[in-house]
Amino acid sequence: EIVMTQSPATLSVSPGERATLSCRASQTVSSNLAWYQQKPGQAPRLLIYGASTRATGIPARFSGSGSGTEFTLTIRSLQSEDFAVYYCQQYDNWPPWTFGQGTKVEIK
Amino acid sequence: EVQLVQSGVEVKKPGESLKISCKGSGYTFITYWIGWVRQMPGKGLEWMGVIYPGDSDIRYSPSFQGQVTISADKSTSTAYLQWSSLKASDTAMYYCARHGGGGAMDVWGQGTTVTVSS
Numbered sequence: 001e002i003v004m005t006q007s008p009a010t011l012s013v014s015p016g017e018r019a020t021l022s023c024r025a026s027q028t029v030s031s032n033l034a035w036y037q038q039k040p041g042q043a044p045r046l047l048i049y050g051a052s053t054r055a056t057g058i059p060a061r062f063s064g065s066g067s068g069t070e071f072t073l074t075i076r077s078l079q080s081e082d083f084a085v086y087y088c089q090q091y092d093n094w095p096p097w098t099f100g101q102g103t104k105v106e107i108k
Numbered sequence: 109e110v111q112l113v114q115s116g117v118e119v120k121k122p123g124e125s126l127k128i129s130c131k132g133s134g135y136t137f138i139t140y141w142i143g144w145v146r147q148m149p150g151k152g153l154e155w156m157g158v159i160y161p162g163d164s165d166i167r168y169s170p171s172f173q174g175q176v177t178i179s180a181d182k183s184t185s186t187a188y189l190q191w192s193s194l195k196a197s198d199t200a201m202y203y204c205a206r207h208g209g210g211g212a213m214d215v216w217g218q219g220t221t222v223t224v225s226s
Contacts, residue, residue, distance in 0.1 A: 001170065034212035036153075043203055043219050044145075044153065049212035087153055091211035096169035097143070099153040 002026050002093050006086075006100035012108040019075040021103045023088035028068045032092035035064055035073045038102075039084045047086075048073065075105070083107055110134040112142075112204050112217035119223045120194050127190035128220045130204030137185035138162040141207035144178060144189050147219075148200045158207060159187055194224045 003026040013019045023033070035048040046055040048064035051071055061076040075082055088100040115129040130142065143158040157168040161180040168178070180187045187204055201219045208214035 032211060036213070038153075043216040044205075044213070045216070046208075046212055046214045049208070049210050049214070055212075055214060089153075089155070089212070091207070095157065095167045096155045096171070097158075097211070099145075099155060102152045 001096060002029060002090050002098050004088055004090055004098050004100035006088055006103045008103060009101070010104045010106060012106050013078050014108045015080060016077055017108075019078055019082075019105055021073040021075075021086055021105070023066075023071040023073070023100050025069045025071075025090055027093075029090040029092035031067045032090055033064075033066070033071050034089045034091065035062075036087045036089065037082075037084045038087065044087065078105070110206075110215050112206060112215055114202075114204060114217040114220045117221045117223075119225070122194060122196055122224055122226055124194050124224075125190070125192050126194055126222065127188050128202060128222070130187045130189075130217050132185045132187070132206070135206075138182050142180065142187040143205050143207055143213060144176075144187075145203040145205060145213075146172075146200045147203065153203075156189070161185075161187065194222075196224050196226075198222060199224050 005024045007022045031051040033051045036044040038044040052064045085102045085104045091097045138161045141158045144156040146154045156172045159166045159178045177190045203219045204217040205213035206215040
């Protein structure tokens with residue numbers, strides 16, 4: 001089973017600043033990596049797939065990069081609605097298609 | 109509009125059985141994998157397994173194999189997740205989600221809360 005490790009667990013950022021979230025896979029997942037956003041009381045929402053492709057309707061301030069085992073989600077100029085928990089997920093090797101443990105982005 | 113609509117809140121006792129549902133609409137149900145995800149209170153997302161409704165191919169996470177059963181009914185575009193004997197540790201929110209063309213989970217249901225308590 002591929003283990004996905006996200007860092008940091010919590011990221012404190014001021015509105016308007018940049019947030020950089022990391023995700024590491026225990027073995028290569030090629031570019032088969034997705035990022036999701038989850039707000040309290042809501043279902044997760046797909047942000048990025050294929051490591052770097054924004055899903056439909058996702059603002060351009062969200063960007064993903066990386067391949068193999070190291071991935072990054074960058075949120076440029078954080079808006080109030082971006083404070084949430086973010087999860088990465090690999091869908092290269094299954095079952096299971098594993099999630100990371102999440103990074104909470106909170107207001108500084 | 110592509111959507112997945114899940115069944116409502118469930119409150120059960122340990123040892124009881126349960127089957128929750130996830131109904132797809134707005135797309136060709138049989139041509140996309142449907143996955144199930146568990147989220148225990150205050151915790152992260154856990155991928156449980158998937159089904160391809162077109163041929164009922166099912167894959168389980170090793171962590172959930174033998175603990176739950178995934179199924180689907182093509183005629184009603186509905187996927188199911190069931191337990192034969194619930195435990196208190198099954199208390200969680202359960203989401204279904206469509207695995208899009210690339211494999212990522214692109215459409216999510218609203219979630220079903222399951223509470224198991226004596």
